Amino acid sequence: MIRPRIPRSRRVLLAAGGGVLAAGTVAAAVLVPSGARNGAAAQGPSDGLPHTAVQISASMCGDGWLRPHGGLQVFDVRNFSDSPAEVDLTDAATGKVFGEIEGLAPGTTRPLQVTLGNGSYAFKCIPDDADAVTGTTVTISGSQAVSGPAALPVTLQDLIPPAISYQKWIGDRMADLAAKVGALKSAIDSGDLAAARSAWLPAHLVYERMGAAYGTFGDADKAINGTTAGLAGGTGDPHFTGFHRIEYGLWHGQSASQLRGPAAQLADDISQLRASWAQARMDPGDLGLRAHEILENTLQFELTGRTDYGSGSNLATARANLDGTRTVLAYLRPLLTSRDPALPQLEAQLDRLQHTLDSFDTPSGWTPFDKLTLDQRERVDADLSESVEQLAQVAAVFDVRRTS
Template sequence: MTVSVPGPRSRLLWAVTGVVAVLAVVATVAWTSGRHHSRAGADGLPHTAVEVSRSRCGRGWTDPAPGLRVFELHNTSGAATEVMLENPATHAVYGEVEDVGPGTTRELTVRIGTGTYAFLCVPDDADALTGPTVRVVGGTASPAAVPVTEHDLIPPTLGYQTWVGQGLTEVVRLTGRLRAAIDRGDLAAARSAWLPAHLEYERLGAAYDAFGDADQAVNGTDAGLPGGVHDPDFAGFHRIEYGLWHGQSAAALRAPAAALVKAVTGLRDSWAQTRMDPAQLGLRAHEILENTVQFELTGRTDYGSGSSLATARANVDGTREVLSRLRPVLATRYAGLADLQRQLDRTQRLLDGFRDGDVWTPLDRLTRTRREDVNAAVSDLVERLASVATLCDPRRTV
């Protein structure tokens, strides 16, 4: 398991969880220095002091025996430095730590196997530097992944943007149907029309950041509003949801419905001029279900419809769409991609089990066991998607 020990912006990287390689003891090193830096740590692992600076990047690793070990990365320069342990020929990365501050030491825990290694130091506002090459022989090579560039992410982002534009057109159509039902005073039809419109919007989850302030007008909650659900700034789908399931009249809901249609129509009409940040697409894939755990599975965004599980299911769809765009980037970098897809399938089947036609079981009617099942399934996906976010974070290597 390749990890950077928790610290400012440290990351869990691209290892295969639970893999423990038993390696033979044959090692050669392509360079030497005067002092032996390894020692046994309190955790029982060998600890190796490694200097990371503009003049001495990667100096200190003189005993490259295979196995799990901790590198103590000490920055002797005057600038914060990102440090990666990579294969210097392919630039595949085994582990990394960001923002090692001047005069500070951060730990990087990596399983070392057969392969060629070098530390890459990427100081702020300076060229990247590659340290001495270290060769380890014996046993299975550690997992690694070639860094992603923004150029790699442009095609999937453009494809996703096109898909979002199509989705917004459908949101406009469905919210128009919702508004029409409210305008004619048919609240039963409005309740039936509310959920399809809301779920269509929820599936566009990776674009919310690009929507900007418009998202609050479409899908905001009453959080932080002085008047709560009665605050005049409470708007969008959840404002209408509250009214439809709390006995408000059609007359009281006509203005919020009109405002919702105006907001989604504005989003659709301006979307062609919007540019999503390619560097954020992998992070958004992770955040969709992370937010699902935080909001939908706690019931915080249920204003009476009892549709939290339906929203969670729509968020699974939204996650699948982002992953389908990122597949060309992930296929050669993420060994857990197939397992992630299988877990998405299992979670989808689990959530579909709470649906009977157009009716979904409210979250508060689940047994404790079933609720724990849902929480565990979605939380497992969130953990797996953290690797997607990490892998798709563009890195400066030169």
């Protein structure tokens, strides 16, 4: 399940290291080397890389880049305007972004590290309160370097079609969810708790595959799939409802009469969610982030046992979460294929994770996480952690940027 989290900060693509780093990585102010103030390349004081001082203002962007050269290098970008601005270094022909600085405050200088090969480049400045300004196109030739990672910016309009399609997919799953919860409720109502225990996991896994929609579900998600976190009364708290409330009762000896109320409430909550879904509107800008967050939360909650209330089904939930991640990626694929050259490696990594998880689905049921050997735990953790790390690139690629 997707848990509430601190609002995201912009992730930026940096050529050095070829990965995704938090925006804070480039946030520290730096001193512009004196030898670079005239636009010439100079050796940085500590990193040993060539530095070029460039300037932005209300009317110019990237001024001072006078002697272009290829290779790994740093631009020390200073804001001479009166307002913060985002600064992107772009491919002048395609608009792909090689590096960005978000929220460059007036009077400050920050570094932008990139690797550039032959081609044409231009800085684009996007002030908080004005239209974008594109600087002079600069051409690099005769370089042996290969340009570092770059991504074509994604706009909100790009993401609307996959968001609509994904929202329809969620709506189509609602009938299956309602049917399986209905079977769970019927088993509890009839007093057949063995049948209820068998029905609980299939119903829960349908919900767990809907991971990218939880933010749109709002308060319904906590009612349907919440835990005891933050509840003063713990498992006895009246606000502890939904799948995990029923799970606790089924695996801790509660009677059918004690579980009929929670089962009826879960069925009603599902019914209300299903009825309201047609009027719900997902935020298209969240899709890429959710593709990363689903397994990030799996790592945080399922592999720690924090969501296990007796069924021992954390690994089954992790497998369902992987299905949910792949569903989101499938809807994003038309946009992702041309933007993320590492997509084949990500798909191979997700295959590896799937193979690992499927090995714990035995004829007698899913192996409880706390029954894994140390080697098995380390393998699950390593495969899931690597998947989460690679999915961070997807979140970065689909971080919606202004282009004008």
